[in-house]
Amino acid sequence: MASTSLPKVVKLGWIGSLTGDQAVWGQCEFNTVKMLAEEVNASGGLLGAQIEVIGYDTRGDALEAVNAVRRLTSQDKAICIIGPNASGQAIPISSVLEEMKVPDIATVATNPKVTVVDGKVKPFNFRVCFIDPYQGAVAAGYAFDVLGFRRAAVLYDVADDYSQGLTEFFIQTFTEKGGQIVAKEAFKFGDTDFRPQLSKIKAANPDVIFMPYFFKEVALSANQARELGIRATLMGGDGWPSEVLLEMAADAVEGSYLVNHLDFDDPEVAEFKAAYEAKYGRKVELNGFLAHDAFAVFVDAVRRAGSFDPVAIRDAIETTSIKGITGTINIDPNTHNPEGKEAAIIKIEGGKYVFQQKYAP
Amino acid sequence: MEWFYVKGILIQSGINLTAVLGLSLLTGFTGLFSFGHAGFMAVGGYAAVFAGMRLGLPYPLALLFGGLVAGIVSLPIGRLTLNLKGDYFCIATLGFGEAIRLILDNVQTFGGARGWPGIPVTTDLFNVAVVAIIGTFVMVRLVNSRHGRNMIAVREEELAARTVGIDAFKYKMLSLFISAMYAGVAGGLQGYYLGFLQPKMFSITKSTEFTIMVIFGGIGSITGTVFGTLLLTALPEVLRAFAIWRLVVYGAAVIFIMISRPEGLMGGKELSLAALRRLFGPRPKREVPS
Numbered sequence: 001m002a003s004t005s006l007p008k009v010v011k012l013g014w015i016g017s018l019t020g021d022q023a024v025w026g027q028c029e030f031n032t033v034k035m036l037a038e039e040v041n042a043s044g045g046l047l048g049a050q051i052e053v054i055g056y057d058t059r060g061d062a063l064e065a066v067n068a069v070r071r072l073t074s075q076d077k078a079i080c081i082i083g084p085n086a087s088g089q090a091i092p093i094s095s096v097l098e099e100m101k102v103p104d105i106a107t108v109a110t111n112p113k114v115t116v117v118d119g120k121v122k123p124f125n126f127r128v129c130f131i132d133p134y135q136g137a138v139a140a141g142y143a144f145d146v147l148g149f150r151r152a153a154v155l156y157d158v159a160d161d162y163s164q165g166l167t168e169f170f171i172q173t174f175t176e177k178g179g180q181i182v183a184k185e186a187f188k189f190g191d192t193d194f195r196p197q198l199s200k201i202k203a204a205n206p207d208v209i210f211m212p213y214f215f216k217e218v219a220l221s222a223n224q225a226r227e228l229g230i231r232a233t234l235m236g237g238d239g240w241p242s243e244v245l246l247e248m249a250a251d252a253v254e255g256s257y258l259v260n261h262l263d264f265d266d267p268e269v270a271e272f273k274a275a276y277e278a279k280y281g282r283k284v285e286l287n288g289f290l291a292h293d294a295f296a297v298f299v300d301a302v303r304r305a306g307s308f309d310p311v312a313i314r315d316a317i318e319t320t321s322i323k324g325i326t327g328t329i330n331i332d333p334n335t336h337n338p339e340g341k342e343a344a345i346i347k348i349e350g351g352k353y354v355f356q357q358k359y360a361p
Numbered sequence: 362m363e364w365f366y367v368k369g370i371l372i373q374s375g376i377n378l379t380a381v382l383g384l385s386l387l388t389g390f391t392g393l394f395s396f397g398h399a400g401f402m403a404v405g406g407y408a409a410v411f412a413g414m415r416l417g418l419p420y421p422l423a424l425l426f427g428g429l430v431a432g433i434v435s436l437p438i439g440r441l442t443l444n445l446k447g448d449y450f451c452i453a454t455l456g457f458g459e460a461i462r463l464i465l466d467n468v469q470t471f472g473g474a475r476g477w478p479g480i481p482v483t484t485d486l487f488n489v490a491v492v493a494i495i496g497t498f499v500m501v502r503l504v505n506s507r508h509g510r511n512m513i514a515v516r517e518e519e520l521a522a523r524t525v526g527i528d529a530f531k532y533k534m535l536s537l538f539i540s541a542m543y544a545g546v547a548g549g550l551q552g553y554y555l556g557f558l559q560p561k562m563f564s565i566t567k568s569t570e571f572t573i574m575v576i577f578g579g580i581g582s583i584t585g586t587v588f589g590t591l592l593l594t595a596l597p598e599v600l601r602a603f604a605i606w607r608l609v610v611y612g613a614a615v616i617f618i619m620i621s622r623p624e625g626l627m628g629g630k631e632l633s634l635a636a637l638r639r640l641f642g643p644r645p646k647r648e649v650p651s
Contacts (some may be wrong), residue, residue: 018605025607056601059608062555062562067598068368074365088476088562092555095482100365117479159466161559164594188463 010049010308011053012037012298015068015076015093016085016107018057025085029107029291030055031280033082036295039275041230047304054078058089065089066096073100079310080105080301082294085287087111088161090125097124103314105294108238110135110286111165115336125319126263126336128329129261130343132162133361135237136169136212139259141361143208143235144177147257150227153183153206153232155197155211155221160189166212166237173361182206187217194221195228202230214239226252233257241286241346241353250351260344262289262326263355269325295322297331327358368486374594375489376550377599378587381574382493382500383543385586390504391536392516393443394451397458398544399567403560405545406552407471410480413553420483424492424549431545432538432567439537443530449638458568463595476559477552482637484554492550501583503539513581516547522568578626586629592626 010158014033017026030053037051045051052078056068064085072078073096081104083098084090097104106114106127138158143149152174157163171181185197187256198221209225209232211218218240225234234256241260243254245253262269276284279300301316302308320331332339342358380402387393409427412418442638466474485511503509514522515529523529552558570593578589596614600607622628630636 019608023605033590055604057604057607060561062557062559063373063551064597067373067553068601070369070599071363071366071601074363088557088559089477091478092557095556096369111475113475113478159463159474159560161473161561164466164474188466 007308008049009052010046011052011054011072011076011078013069013072013076013081013102014053014055014083015058015065015072015081015089016083017060018055018205019150020060022060022086025108025287026057026083028288029083029085029284032276032284032291033304035276035279036292040299046299047306048310049135049308058084060086061087062089062092065093069093069096069104069306072096073102073238078102079308080298082291082298083107085109085290086176087114090114090352094122094125094204098122100310101311101314102310102335103317105297105317107290107294110238111259112160121334121336124314126297126331128297128324128326129290129339130341131337132165133169133172135259135343136166136171137173137361138345138359139166139210139212139235139237140170140177140179141174142257142345142359143210144174144179146359147208147233149207150231151182151204151206151304152179152208152210153201153204154181154184154210154212155185155187155201157189157217158186159271162239163213167210170210170212187221189217192220194224198225198228198230201210201225202228205234208221208233208235210235212237212239215242215245215246218253221321222252222256224251243283246348246351250348254347257356258346258348258353260346260353261286261346264353265355266325272325283303289326293326293329296322297329298322363407370595370598372484372486372489372554374591375486375493376484376547376554377571377574377594378493378590379489379496379550380544380547381571381578381586381590382496382583383547384571385575385578385583386500386504386512386543387536387540388572389580389582389586390509390516391512391533392447392564393533393536394419394572395454395540395567396568396572397454397456397461398540398571399563399565400454400458400461401431401435401541402548402551402567403465403563404434405475405542406548406558406563407465408545409549410552410558411471413483414480420488420553423498424546424553427549428542428546431492434543435537435541436534439534443533443537454554455565455568458557458563458565462560462563465563471558474560476557476561480552480555480556480558482553482556484550489550489554492546496546497583497587500543508532508535516581573615576625577618579624579627579628579630582627582631583627584630584632585625588626 010117037053041050058065063086065331085108087109090106110132112131156167183201236258300322301313305316318333327341329338342360345356345359346353383440405427409423412426413423444451511527574590579585
């Protein structure tokens with residue numbers, strides 16, 4: 001489709017949850033992408049063309065995600081798709097992307113199998129976040145090497161793919177380093193009482209409790225842990241960062257550590273945060289930052305390709321090397337992951353998320 | 362509308378139709394409500410993919426295997442719960458659906474909650490259409506047979522059915538077995554369509570959707586089931602322009618139709634050539650009492 005006269009309007013697709021239990025993150029991503037497209041359009045557009053963002057709701061459902069991508073790639077003729085944030089939707093859309101030859105840049109889909117299955121890289125799937133094994137290794141490495149913990153307990157959500165992934169890789173790294181997992185307890189999404197599991201964890205007397213799940217459950221379980229008299233340090237992943245956690249459990253999570261994609265107070269993200277808050281009147285969720293970088297990867301790839309041909313854009317994304325607000329994004333053509341992206345270690349101090357250091361295991 | 366997109370909706374409709382036909386037999390013709398059919402779909406889906414990828418069975422056999430396993434799983438559940446009266450069966454199926462999902466979340470050999478990726482994408486419009494058409498044909502023959510009439514008798518008045526010598530329990534079991542098989546085949550179709558299986562796909566929401574489709578189409582009508590499923594599968598896609606309000610509009614549309622037509626789209630009536638002839642042709646001399 002490489003034509004000499006470039007079109008006036010190009011369509012950028014977005015998919016994710018606008019409804020359902022992940023809607024908070026989905027809406028933030030969609031808002032971010034729309035806002036950034038407006039900024040690009042206001043300053044002359046992309047290769048002279050205006051970007052039109054078309055976003056579809058998947059309500060967290062794999063079949064819906066496939067339908068949405070089918071619609072974006074055929075009817076809307078989107079040249080690239082941003083999202084989804086969940087691995088469970090990012091994996092099944094691959095076959096559609098490959099059939100229609102349109103690239104997709106996932107935001108927070110951290111399952112390794114989003115981009116690589118059975119050792120083979122999926123040609124049209126990319127992402128801008130680090131993956132579960134990496135995040136699990138960062139948490140375990142930091143707990144063992146920096147904080148000096150030797151006895152760890154894990155509480156995780158057995159019904160959640162993200163939680164299972166992080167648990168597996170945390171345990172793997174922690175035991176490899178010589179640490180001991182003294183308790184591994186599970187709950188399922190929707191539970192509100194964690195006391196039975198926490199009582200067992202308390203009996204095992206760990207130094208640190210790893211809690212790889214989302215902030216709502218983190219708040220409840222952290223409060224209950226403190227009620228039971230557990231004094232161990234709590235640790236979590238990128239499911240933690242939210243203002244809601246601090247509202248619900250500021251005292252209980254005081255002194256806890258978490259692995260994040262970026263430092264929220266980094267001066268480099270201040271501009272984006274301010275613009276978003278001014279436009280939408282609410283704070284940026286974590287997904288917004290990654291959607292920002294996914295959009296940056298897309299814009300950079302189109303400019304370097306000098307074309308709106310989806311395959312040319314795909315080829316350009318493979319050689320991406322840009323500085324995003326969540327870190328340097330060097331896409332590895334063999335994995336389609338941003339390799340060597342450092343994680344940010346955050347400590348909760350005085351009811352605030354306080355950046356400690358960038359850390360790679 | 363681009364064909365590629367429409368094709369996706371048609372494939373999804375075919376998959377849903379296969380599952381909903383089975384549920385229609387159970388709910389529409391035998392009078393048993395199930396809120397756990399997604400559970401049977403999950404069992405069938407995982408079994409079919411297991412048969413295809415680990416046992417090396419060809420695709421059609423793998424689908425059948427999935428259906429069979431789902432059917433077999435339904436038997437102990439039926440034996441334990443079908444003697445229960447009233448809503449207890451419904452509650453038992455609800456528990457079953459959730460239990461299956463949580464078991465699969467824990468079975469790491471199938472990927473656990475993180476799912477099973479890398480399934481070869483084999484399901485296309487052609488084989489979905491073949492399965493759905495065979496499924497519909499078999500179901501029409503079944504409900505019009507002696508067995509189908511016995512099931513309807515059980516639905517209408519179990520005690521009366523028993524007094525004329527119908528083994529109510531046997532027919533409930535048969536109905537549950539067949540409907541679980543249909544759900545299982547649908548699960549296999551879906552696994553091989555998405556190339557991915559994850560327990561999360563088979564949540565209670567899915568079961569509820571199927572039940573809504575049966576009731577929306579009309580209790581005790583195969584034609585209604587077919588129309589209801591096609592309409593309700595396409596509706597959320599048609600409503601994409603509403604963005605966040607999409608599911609609200611979807612819900613409102615379903616409520617509106619259920620209020621204006623409580624018996625569902627077809628409500629026990631079938632659309633057949635004979636019925637069309639009756640409707641448009643010359644008036645028959647004698648009405649058949651219904």
